[in-house]
Amino acid sequence: PLVSGKVLFEKANEYNFAIGAFNFNNMEFLKAILDAAEEEQAPVFIQTTESAIKYAGIEYLAGMVHAVKDKYSIPFALHLDHGKHVETILLAIRHGYTSVMIDYSDKSYEENLKVTKYVVSICAALGISVEAELGKLVSVEDEVVSREEVLVDPEQAKEFVDRTGIDALAPAIGTAHGAFKFKGEPKLDFERLKKVKELTGIALVLHGASGVYEEYVEKINKYGGDIKGAKGVPDEELKKAVELGINKVNTDTDLRLAFISKLRELMALEKKVIDPRKFLKPAMEEVKNIVKKRIRLYGSQGKA
Numbered sequence: 001p002l003v004s005g006k007v008l009f010e011k012a013n014e015y016n017f018a019i020g021a022f023n024f025n026n027m028e029f030l031k032a033i034l035d036a037a038e039e040e041q042a043p044v045f046i047q048t049t050e051s052a053i054k055y056a057g058i059e060y061l062a063g064m065v066h067a068v069k070d071k072y073s074i075p076f077a078l079h080l081d082h083g084k085h086v087e088t089i090l091l092a093i094r095h096g097y098t099s100v101m102i103d104y105s106d107k108s109y110e111e112n113l114k115v116t117k118y119v120v121s122i123c124a125a126l127g128i129s130v131e132a133e134l135g136k137l138v139s140v141e142d143e144v145v146s147r148e149e150v151l152v153d154p155e156q157a158k159e160f161v162d163r164t165g166i167d168a169l170a171p172a173i174g175t176a177h178g179a180f181k182f183k184g185e186p187k188l189d190f191e192r193l194k195k196v197k198e199l200t201g202i203a204l205v206l207h208g209a210s211g212v213y214e215e216y217v218e219k220i221n222k223y224g225g226d227i228k229g230a231k232g233v234p235d236e237e238l239k240k241a242v243e244l245g246i247n248k249v250n251t252d253t254d255l256r257l258a259f260i261s262k263l264r265e266l267m268a269l270e271k272k273v274i275d276p277r278k279f280l281k282p283a284m285e286e287v288k289n290i291v292k293k294r295i296r297l298y299g300s301q302g303k304a
């Protein structure tokens with residue numbers, strides 16, 4: 001059933017595992033994610049960004065979720081990912097979202113603090129969980145950008161959590177969105193993550209966490225794509241981040257790579273096919289497979 005993000009954050013934080021937070025923009029991804037989670041008996045966050053809402057319309061995205069929510073035995077939250085405007089947060093609440101992220105990380109600390117407090121005051125009354133972000137989502141494998149400037153400051157994180165009352169924090173520790181996270185070797189700032197967890201004690205979220213698996217990158221390049229040099233967070237690094245206190249892992253790029261690799265392959269090989277379902281169904285299966293793999297990596301299978 002559809003539940004508040006609060007129960008998911010609390011359980012993952014208490015039992016030291018992570019819950020997958022999978023982005024969707026359409027029916028195919030939504031169905032693949034929920035079917036995968038049901039088969040793994042794992043709780044999940046399903047989440048949409050503001051650009052997803054622009055693409056499909058919130059009525060379609062939220063409407064599909066509410067239409068199917070009682071078909072699944074697993075608890076899942078509908079989460080607004082990277083809410084950059086309070087108006088979007090209010091719209092999401094009106095459409096039955098059960099968790100929101102207010103992302104003011106590119107504003108001043110004081111501005112982030114003020115708006116986050118306001119969003120918490122509304123959502124707390126409604127039993128809706130609130131996630132916020134501190135630091136910038138930029139990979140810092142080279143010392144070009146000073147780590148202090150872009151990564152989260154653990155002392156500041158403690159103050160921010162105490163003064164806002166958020167349910168979950170996304171601390172920037174050196175990851176970035178998309179398929180090209182690192183030029184050199186990936187380097188997550190585990191020391192910083194450990195300090196944030198010790199000082200705040202709350203549920204933590206890792207953004208830009210996709211693995212960007214070689215098998216999908218190669219297949220996309222083989223069948224007409226060109227994403228050479230794509231690199232993500234290695235499984236071992238991800239597991240270490242979960243051990244150190246990450247409880248929600250945002251995963252979008254891995255689903256895109258799985259879907260697009262299958263789609264490009266079929267578009268290249270099945271020259272007589274014009275029924276989209278013949279391509280979209282196998283592509284959905286690929287998304288389902290990668291979601292199951294990531295759920296197991298996060299340690300949330302069987303934790304419904």
Ligand SMILES: O=C(COP(=O)(O)O)N(O)CCCOP(=O)(O)O
Pocket residue numbers: 023049050051052081082176177178179206207208209210211250251252253254
């Ligand atoms: O952290 C992540 C995804 O990280 P990933 O790229 O490593 O999967 N997210 O919050 C997903 C962000 C998706 O944004 P948009 O819909 O505007 O393209």
Ligand SMILES: [Zn+2]
Pocket residue numbers: 082177207208250
């Ligand atoms: Zn993100």
